[in-house]
Amino acid sequence: MARSLAARIERFPVQGSFTISRGAKTHVDVVVAEVSDGPHTGRGEGTAIYYKGDLAELALAALTGCAGAVAAGAGRADLLALLPAGAARNALDCALWDLEAKQSGRRVWQTLGLPVPQPMLTAYTISLADPAAMAAASAVRGRELLKVKLGGEGGPQADVERMAAVRRAAPDARLIVDANEAWGGTDIERTLRQLAPLGVELVEQPVPAGRDAELEGLNCAVPLAADESCHDRDSLDAIIGRYRFINIKLDKAGGLTEALALRHAAATRGLGVMTGCMLCTSLAIAPAFMVAMQGSYADLDGPLLIEDRPHGLRFEGSDVYPPDAALWG
Template sequence: MARQLHARIETFPVRGQFTIARGAKTQVDVVVAELTDGAHTGRGEGTAIYYHGDTAEAALAALQAISADVAGLRRADLIGLMPAGAARNALDCALWDLEAKQSGARVWQQIGLPVPQPMLTAYTISLADAETMAAAASAVRGRELLKVKLGGKDGPDGDIERMTAVRRAAPDARLIADANEAWGGTDIERTLARLARLDVELVEQPVPAGRDAELDGLRPAVPLAADESCQTRASLDAIVGRYQFINIKLDKAGGLTEALALRHAAALRGLGVMTGCMLCSSLAIAPAFYVAMQGVYADLDGPLLIEDRPHGLRFVGSDVLPPDAALWG
């Protein structure tokens, strides 16, 4: 039987409400690609990058447009065939999964990784007022690593108030922060020095993508990670010297194939790696797990923030457990 591609949109409710500087979400729509050869089926999932103007419907249409041409499709073909984004991510990961099932070798074995072990992942505290964020941090006080969403309309001073409240509520937690491009045109060096006194380990994307030159000459008391400013390998030249880390997300990179290449290229440039995710189910986190195994920070809590699909990843304490073959790869 010739290979066939089936694609669809699936919707998952968010637990409570997920809020960042750009707004709140109560559900997430993902696109799922299923690639079958008649005996085996490979699956992949992508979440549209909303700040790129992408949508689940557009990603589905892109997959449907290519469905007649998947018979001999290889992962190496995808970068020239489709732009980076949710559609390419879903199809690329479906190809990896199908190849693993056909060969009997898990994806981590094909990559050349050691046997996967449970991995510490960050847990996200949504943007709100300081009191609400402190309550949210207190409710998950046992978690080892918290990622705190900042970028409030009251500016860096308000964000310092938020982070101070979170620190008081979770005095033993490790903290990283995401400014979501909100500190452009402000005294970022001063803000980072204040965050350093709260033992914040990392700050993501303090300035809007494209305005990274505002970081030239900065002496950051806390390392900076490029998120919106880092999409694929083509982003790296503008990052070196301005950021110390990059945040790799498979939806931004357009699949596991590019994400692995991006991680390698970043390492050659002396950049540390954080592996992140969009709001998504365990099907999307499974391939990201293998990128995160090769990085410093993992932010793979997407399934904890939604009503996840059945038989998803297991989370124990602050750790996410490796995916099994029934889920992916």
């Protein structure tokens, strides 16, 4: 049956602003791929990885360039040769998964042999700011797991003060930290020793990608997770012995297909998995849910940080509910 590919960019405003060590964002542009065989249409969404120089416009151009191959029958197995990892391949890969689910009448979780999806605890992100503002954002009741963005002015010692303020404001919350590559060249062991009594469970990416050797031989009081240093299976060898977890994001991996393969490869190497996301809508979180079902931590709050698309995922308390077939898969 003949197939066609349509792609477009959609813009969604951020709720307030989203601030990390690299700056603030007031909106996010996502690229949407739709693959149709006539009776059925599969959809997928990707967010360009800005710190790698990707742009929504570049992702859209890449998708447009694949239209002929998709019409000729290219499937998920062909995407590695068609597109590099990134937003374009993610959007197209997820659209093909969605199309196959609609064609077969089986949900993606059934195809993967997973149990019936259940509501899942997800982290809620606290943007980088001064301690008082971060404490105020953390004090909202009912959030069981907070992911706190650090790497601000004043260096690691000021970050410890930010975390102390967050802990005072949210005494019962579980805490994970994202340093966003900002602690390179500092005494990371000392910072982790100061964070451990605050109950911090995990610290993401303390050093810039490519400088992971700075973590060699550290006695870490809090486990470390690789984010910018781990994109796909080819990244794993460089992080073994330096990190105990990886953060899998479908945009980094280039789709659900590679994300699932990366999760399996990480497990065989004894690495724990957090499933994360870029700023995105529920359409991007739906396939990420399939990976998060098989991991230790979920950080799938992207739709809560923006003005989500209509009929998106249901978030209640600290839980995200599984997608229905009308949204994806």
